[in-house]
Amino acid sequence: MAITVTRLGPSFAARIGGVDITRPLFDATWAEIRAAFEAHSVLVFHGQSLDDDAQIAFSRRFGALEVTRSINPAAGTPFARQSNLDMKTGEVIPSDDRRMIYQLANMLWHSDSSFKAVPSLCSLLSARIVPPEGGATEFASGRAAYPSLPEDVKRRVETAVAVHDFSWSRDQIRPGFFTEKERAEFPPVRHPVVRTNPVNGKKALFLGAHASHVVGMSMEEGRALLRQLLDHVTRPQFCHRHEWTEGDLVIWDNRCILHRATPYDTTRYKRLMQRTTVSGDPAELAHVR
């Protein structure tokens, strides 16, 4: 049986029905999901009771998985845990704990792993425990926004290269958050500001909180340009908001989608989201490095 694809946002995002992704998929079903991913950039699946093994198995259909580094409690595994619950005790983590401050940067628009030399293809976020209010995730499409950029701005950014720096996104929450050792572990990388989808040729702005400045521009000028582009991408007509229900799995294309977390009461409610992240194609952006 074919999957159903229902458009959710004004210009991107779709709900996928008619498939149980907790079980092995027929190749034809997988091909439909993969095509929907390229077309719609954000895919929403409801009622999928994924455990960790099933999430890994489904995520691997997209490609090799990143192994999480950094201070994420799940470092060393394919999971980036987004939660206010201590991984060992299950207790709520105090809001002044470094692990919670680290997660505050998720509320800035970003593309997961854009600070890596090979940025990711996509993220898959599985809702395991959802607070009764708050905690939605918002998405903005750098692809949907690109065509309406003024022509002079398009010319300005066409060949622009941005420096993405993990410590910069944390500095915006708390200056000097990363230790010297952490900074050294994640050196800045360079990526084009405009990326072209290899399947459909559509162009997208590639920005976000890790994008620190622009090569060949002063820090001030580069940041002003990145801010101008971000303001354009995050206009309401290029955004879609997902309110989570337990059992949801949402996949987004990090090559063209920015996303951000929204607040919830971390002292009253429990939240556990498991993210897997699929590696990008090392050849795609090699010309910039």
Ligand SMILES: [Fe+2]
């Ligand atoms: Fe994220």
